[in-house]
Amino acid sequence: AKDGQKVTVKITSWPTQKKKAEGKIVEILGNPNDIGVDVLCVLKNYGIDEKFPDGVLNQANAISGEISQNERYNREDFTNDTIITIDGADAKDLDDAVCVKKIGENFELGVHIADVSYYVTENSPLDREAFKRGTSVYFTDRVVPMLPKKLSNGICSLNPNEDRLALSVIMLISPSGDVIDHKVCESIIRSKYRMTYDDVTAIIEGSKQLAQKYADIYDNIMDMNELAQILKNRRQSAGSIDFDFPETKIEVDENGTPTNVYKYVTSISNSIIEEFMLAANKTIAEAMFWAEIPFIFRVHEKPTYEKISAFNTFLKSMGYKIKSEKTPHPMEFAKLLKQIKGTEREMLISRVMLRSLMKAKYSEKNDGHFGLAFKYYCHFTSPIRRYPDLVIHRIIKEFLTEPLCDSRLHTLSSFVKKAAEKSSECEINAMEAEREVEDMKKAEYMSGKIGEQYRAVISSVTGFGFFAELENGIEGLVRVADLNDDYYVFDDKNYILRGEHTNKEYRIGDSVNIVVARADKQSRQIDFCVV
Secondary structure: OOOOOEEEEEEEEOOOOOOOOEEEEEEEEEOOOOOOHHHHHHHHHOOOOOOOOHHHHHHHHHOOOOOOHHHHHHOEEOOOOOOEEEEOOOOOOOOEEEEEEEEOOEEEEEEEEEOHHHOOOOOOHHHHHHHHHOEOEEOOOOEEOOOOHHHHHHHOOOOEOOEEEEEEEEEEEOOOOOEEEEEEEEEEEEEOEEEEHHHHHHHHOOOHHHHHHOHHHHHHHHHHHHHHHHHHHHHHHOOOOOOOOOEEEEEEOOOOOEEEEEEEOOOHHHHHHHHHHHHHHHHHHHHHHHHOOOOOEEEEOOOOHHHHHHHHHHHHOOOOOOOOOOOOOHHHHHHHHHHHOOOOOHHHHHHHHHHHOOOOEEEOOOOOEOOOOEOOOOOOOOOOOEHHHHHHHHHHHHHHHOOOOHHHHHHHHHHHHHHHHHHHHHHHHHHHHHHHHHHHHHHHHHOOOOOOEEEEEEEEEEOOEEEEEOOOOOEEEEEHHHOOOOOEEEEOOOOEEEEOOOOOEEEOOOEEEEEEEEEEOOOOEEEEEEO
């Protein structure tokens, strides 16, 4: 190892008042400016390993891609159905496919999910590694998958015109959006088309060229759009809370250097897949809850009285309120979002509302999903990239084929509790790592914009300053120390910085003209100054 290089170290002697820490270098990552070292350092910090152990790779490589005649005989055959996948243009792990049919006035929705559990058997090297990872992790320049690519991008990916094993849920849905019947089964499917979000959206919005190109499935796509709107209206009428915070996308070149940052607004086709997956997740969770067997649910608990009370205090100063502080219903939050839509207070109230809610997690208990206003909910639709989905696939299949004895139920009860806790931890770890890399790349991008002026919107206010967000989604900190025109005091109840002498105020949602003052990739910090 040479001076200035990034390394990983195992501590051999912890620091004391008289002696510094000592350690042993276990890996040289490279020089700070070497390609990919910046992201690699974050991976090491969060214990995320890009490489799979040999035993795991050996098991993956030994798996045959052929479907046996016995497996074909024992599964439902949907290979003649008009099943399609809709994903991003660059997606490689296609784990969900859909099919919609009109049956009289009702809709039949088939959601077909890759049967990863057929290949990743319980307590195998692949399974133990997936348990440890918990989730795939998505960075700007790479993906660290939960499963080796032979599975995630290969035999488990629902590629067009290839027979694939799936776990399917077929739902009969009324014109009002109620699931009036359903069936869950092991299946074989063959996707007919690999569609992208952009193309499906363009077809729905009237592209004659694409409508002609995909004439065979044009009616199917229009039926999908109609059903998705019905499901969305049904969900929102029940009180589902839909925030409108667009994602920020970062484009990088072959060296990992950011070249563009922009806001990504989801389209009609994103909404179609989202509604179909929500319907499948909800249907599966309710069915398995009433089956009374061990399961992993996705839960979002009600906000605490203290959080709602504080949020209400903040709301009342602007003429709004949440009625039931002790027993809040998601409908009240959904109605509030509709009330403030398009107003100057929309961003302020939306952000403070989000902070007042709990964080979703995995649990062996069905405590419902407050944000979606669902009494039953789970994650069923992404077993390639989420461990809870993989576990519940295994449980569902076992439940479908044989009665579970007492000893097996006891084993599963213990395991789902551990898996839910571990997966929740891994999810948080992955999100923090992803956010750190995103912040680092944004700071690197803005380091080439020092001195440039922009119009920004205040997105958060604190005692030490306020964060302002540019049109592309990048945030920078305006420090109180850099506000030279007055002495500013923080009003923590209303999230306002107020000048003592001028009464000038900075609050969430206000527009400000800023200049980029500093941007440091290593600390991941961007500083603005008010013009």
